[in-house]
Amino acid sequence: MSHRIHSARRRVPIGRRQLTHEPVKLVLALAGVALAVALVGLLFGLREGINRQVSTFEDNAGADVYVASKGTRDFPTSGSSTLPASLAREVGAVPGVAEAVPVTNSLGILTLHDKRVATLLVGFEPGRLGGPWDMAEGRRPQRPGEIAVDSVMAEAHGLDLGDTVQVRGQPLRVVGLTDGTAAWMTPLIFVTRQTANALEGIGDSARFVLVSGADRESLATRIARRFPDLNVMTREELRANDRELLSRSFNSPLLVMVLIALGVGALVIGLTTYGFVADRRREFGSLKAIGERNGRLYRLVAGQAVAIATVGLAGGIVLRIAAGSTIHTVSPKFLFVSLPAHYAILVAAALAMGLAGALVPVRVLARLDPQEVFRR
Amino acid sequence: MTRTVPLARRNLLRQRLRFLLSVGGVGMALLLVLSLQAIYNAILDQVTAYPDNAGAPVIASQRGVQTMHMSSSAIPVEIVRRLARDPRVRRAAPILYVSVVLGEQKPVVSYLIGYRDGGGPWAMARGSSHPRGDQIVLDEQTADRLGGGLGSRVTALGRRLRVVGLARDTTSVLTTISFVDYSTFAEAAKLRDTASYVLIWPRDGLSAGDLAGQLQGDYPITAQTREDFSEQERQVISDMSTGLIRGMIVIGFVVGLAVAGLSMYTATTARLREYAVLKAIGMRNARLYALISRQAFMTVGGGLGLALGLLWALSVVVPRLSDSTSFVLTTGSLVQAIAITAAIAVAAALVPARRVARVDPASVYRS
Numbered sequence: 001m002s003h004r005i006h007s008a009r010r011r012v013p014i015g016r017r018q019l020t021h022e023p024v025k026l027v028l029a030l031a032g033v034a035l036a037v038a039l040v041g042l043l044f045g046l047r048e049g050i051n052r053q054v055s056t057f058e059d060n061a062g063a064d065v066y067v068a069s070k071g072t073r074d075f076p077t078s079g080s081s082t083l084p085a086s087l088a089r090e091v092g093a094v095p096g097v098a099e100a101v102p103v104t105n106s107l108g109i110l111t112l113h114d115k116r117v118a119t120l121l122v123g124f125e126p127g128r129l130g131g132p133w134d135m136a137e138g139r140r141p142q143r144p145g146e147i148a149v150d151s152v153m154a155e156a157h158g159l160d161l162g163d164t165v166q167v168r169g170q171p172l173r174v175v176g177l178t179d180g181t182a183a184w185m186t187p188l189i190f191v192t193r194q195t196a197n198a199l200e201g202i203g204d205s206a207r208f209v210l211v212s213g214a215d216r217e218s219l220a221t222r223i224a225r226r227f228p229d230l231n232v233m234t235r236e237e238l239r240a241n242d243r244e245l246l247s248r249s250f251n252s253p254l255l256v257m258v259l260i261a262l263g264v265g266a267l268v269i270g271l272t273t274y275g276f277v278a279d280r281r282r283e284f285g286s287l288k289a290i291g292e293r294n295g296r297l298y299r300l301v302a303g304q305a306v307a308i309a310t311v312g313l314a315g316g317i318v319l320r321i322a323a324g325s326t327i328h329t330v331s332p333k334f335l336f337v338s339l340p341a342h343y344a345i346l347v348a349a350a351l352a353m354g355l356a357g358a359l360v361p362v363r364v365l366a367r368l369d370p371q372e373v374f375r376r
Numbered sequence: 377m378t379r380t381v382p383l384a385r386r387n388l389l390r391q392r393l394r395f396l397l398s399v400g401g402v403g404m405a406l407l408l409v410l411s412l413q414a415i416y417n418a419i420l421d422q423v424t425a426y427p428d429n430a431g432a433p434v435i436a437s438q439r440g441v442q443t444m445h446m447s448s449s450a451i452p453v454e455i456v457r458r459l460a461r462d463p464r465v466r467r468a469a470p471i472l473y474v475s476v477v478l479g480e481q482k483p484v485v486s487y488l489i490g491y492r493d494g495g496g497p498w499a500m501a502r503g504s505s506h507p508r509g510d511q512i513v514l515d516e517q518t519a520d521r522l523g524g525g526l527g528s529r530v531t532a533l534g535r536r537l538r539v540v541g542l543a544r545d546t547t548s549v550l551t552t553i554s555f556v557d558y559s560t561f562a563e564a565a566k567l568r569d570t571a572s573y574v575l576i577w578p579r580d581g582l583s584a585g586d587l588a589g590q591l592q593g594d595y596p597i598t599a600q601t602r603e604d605f606s607e608q609e610r611q612v613i614s615d616m617s618t619g620l621i622r623g624m625i626v627i628g629f630v631v632g633l634a635v636a637g638l639s640m641y642t643a644t645t646a647r648l649r650e651y652a653v654l655k656a657i658g659m660r661n662a663r664l665y666a667l668i669s670r671q672a673f674m675t676v677g678g679g680l681g682l683a684l685g686l687l688w689a690l691s692v693v694v695p696r697l698s699d700s701t702s703f704v705l706t707t708g709s710l711v712q713a714i715a716i717t718a719a720i721a722v723a724a725a726l727v728p729a730r731r732v733a734r735v736d737p738a739s740v741y742r743s
Contacts, residue, residue, distance in 0.1 A: 022645065024641055024727070024731075025638065025641055025642055025645070028634055028637050028638035028641060028727070029638055031634040032401070032631065032634040032635050032638060035627065035630055035631045035634060036631065039408075039627050039631070042627075069534045070531065070534035070535075071476070071477075071531045071532055071533060071534045071535075072477075072534075073477055073480075073483065074477055074483075077474075077475040077476060077477055077485060080474045080476050080488070080532070080533050080534070080564075080565055082565055082566045082567075106448045107446045107447060107448065107475070108441075108446070108447055108448065109441075109442070109443055109445075109446055109447050109612055111442075115615045116443075116608070116611055116612045116615045116616075117615070118446040118612065118616060166440055167440065168438055168439070168440040168441050168449075169438060169439030169440025169441070169596075169598070170440065184616075185616065186446070199450075200448065200450055201438070201450025201451075201452065201569070201570040202450070202566075202567075202570075205566070229534075241477075241483070244483065245477060245483055245485060252694065252697075252701040253412075253415050253701060256411055256415070256690065256694060256701075257408065257411070257412065257624075260404055260407050260408050260411060261408065261631075263400075263404045264401060264404040264405055264408070264631055264635065267397055267400045267401040267404060267635070268401055268634070268635055268638065270397050271394070271397040271398060271401055271635070271638060271639060271642070272638065272642075274393060274394055274397060275394065275642040275646070278391055278393075278394060278646070279642070279645070279646045327623070331619060334619070360393070360397065364393075
């Protein structure tokens with residue numbers, strides 16, 4: 001503690017001694033603050049994790065540019081994008097295009113042992129862009145009636161190679177389990193485009209044309225110039241659109257939770273500092289009687305509050321990392337990602353909780369009568 | 377004449393600020409649990425807005441598809457025609473459906489429904505409920521968010537559509553609902569051979585449940601009553617969210633326990649002399665525990681009351697700031713919160729128990 005009261009020769013660390021005098025009380029206060037900090041950290045980490053998961057396909061599929069119909073601006077809700085599959089050949093003729101491949105994707109609910117699982121189904125051309133990028137077991141689908149499913153989802157629902165999954169009423173045989181395709185909201189599942197189109201009841205069409213080539217910005221510009229009636233997006237643009245879409249749904253509930261957690265932390269610190277002052281009125285009265293000014297006493301209490309907030313912050317960060325890692329290990333579909341900005345928010349939050357908690361006993365201190373020490 | 381002294385209440389209320397802080401801390405911890413549950417309940421209510429209000433007792437979808445949320449469905453038009461001619465069916469209205477994103481600056485996810493003779497908007501704020509050609513009916517709040525109103529234009533299905541009507545009760549935290557003419561949808565999305573769902577009304581005398589069962593046997597479709605369809609929609613959200621909700625309940629419980637434990641511990645240690653006096657005049661440890669438990673229940677009960685009050689305040693304020701977020705408190709959530717409250721109170725009372733048990737009655741004479 002930085003606040004020390006002068007004695008004849010050395011300073012007495014009153015703040016620290018008060019804090020450590022009753023370890024149970026201190027531990028409970030630290031636990032309350034650490035939990036509040038960990039909760040805020042987990043909420044932000046979960047949101048960033050979902051942000052990352054929502055663009056898993058774009059991050060890994062290998063395409064540099066995505067072509068969709070006008071008005072389609074994100075990958076998961078592209079159901080209204082209907083392009084003729086032959087468009088891929090025309091796009092492939094644009095200078096700089098290395099490969100252009102049609103892909104049909106759609107959201108769908110699978111019922112797996114009585115649990116409904118939302119999935120993002122990708123129909124790809126075997127051997128070309130857009131298929132599974134990392135196989136845990138088995139192989140990529142090559143024929144109608146075959147499916148590769150995310151390995152985390154498969155493990156959670158007891159699916160194995162050779163099993164049959166009903167997708168929109170059609171039985172599909174699991175020929176592969178994919179890695180790097182897990183998500184809390186919509187894990188990825190893969191079929192051939194022919195199978196996807198049959199499930200969708202559409203002819204030889206596609207939702208997107210995936211394009212690879214050098215210098216994606218200029219490549220996108222050239223394709224957009226050639227096809228002005230289509231929406232041409234770089235991988236980064238599509239990824240940003242996907243994340244923005246998701247953030248909008250999550251932001252207000254998240255903000256409510258974070259504010260409540262901050263309120264809990266501030267009240268815990270306030271309760272602790274108030275307890276220290278209220279239970280030690282005589283000690284604080286003595287200090288006043290020997291000449292300590294209110295300002296020094298405020299600083300003493302504020303120091304205690306900030307110390308609790310600081311240690312609680314450190315504990316909360318450790319708890320956040322441990323909890324995030326444990327949850328991810330037990331249930332890999334939940335991903336927690338911490339950004340430097342999250343830590344900055346946690347530090348600011350702990351500081352705010354500490355200062356708010358320090359304000360609580362100010363009135364008690366100000367009204368404390370130095371003569372109180374002589375009354376009992 | 378004997379009179380009981382309300383020691384628990386007096387102990388708590390002697391230092392009101394401490395009591396209020398304790399109630400506040402516990403209340404906020406319970407609010408964590410309650411508010412998440414309430415947002416979740418509201419989502420469950422809102423996600424079934426379309427099947428609940430479209431008016432059809434039976435909803436048919438592609439075989440194997442049981443929901444609209446995060447789903448797509450395709451029924452061949454030939455099946456739709458056969459359903460319309462089926463003698464058990466009074467009316468069959470096909471709809472087209474897809475999730476789209478409306479707006480560029482502030483994008484909004486919307487269910488886009490293409491309808492012809494059933495399944496359109498059920499409550500209008502302003503304008504026409506029957507879009508024609510390149511026209512669209514938007515949810516009123518969605519139109520606000522997009523910065524447009526009647527007469528403005530939005531892009532959907534690759535077309536610029538003019539807003540001719542503003543619907544009510546068609547928005548939620550997950551999505552909003554917009555409506556266009558069936559033919560416009562079919563033409564723009566090149567869906568001439570399939571419908572997404574078919575809304576079905578049974579002939580008089582035939583129940584929705586019976587008709588759904590019979591149609592499912594006779595046609596390559598999934599046919600469900602409106603109630604079953606809505607239940608499937610809720611189940612999708614429920615199956616996705618169970619882990620998160622449970623996690624938040626555990627965190628809320630532990631935070632509440634830490635706060636209530638801290639509160640009980642500080643309140644008890646501040647009065648150890650008084651407990652010593654009570655022991656000195658013959659009160660047994662069991663009665664002292666009961667006294668502390670009463671204080672714990674009063675604190676945590678106050679916290680629950682505060683949490684409910686704050687939840688009510690949130691349910692008034694938040695929807696004004698974020699039109700898609702709302703709160704619904706169900707009996708189940710309330711019962712769960714009461715159970716958590718009771719568990720916290722019991723556990724919190726145990727925190728200072730050892731300290732009280734070790735109080736020496738003679739200590740009252742020592743200082």
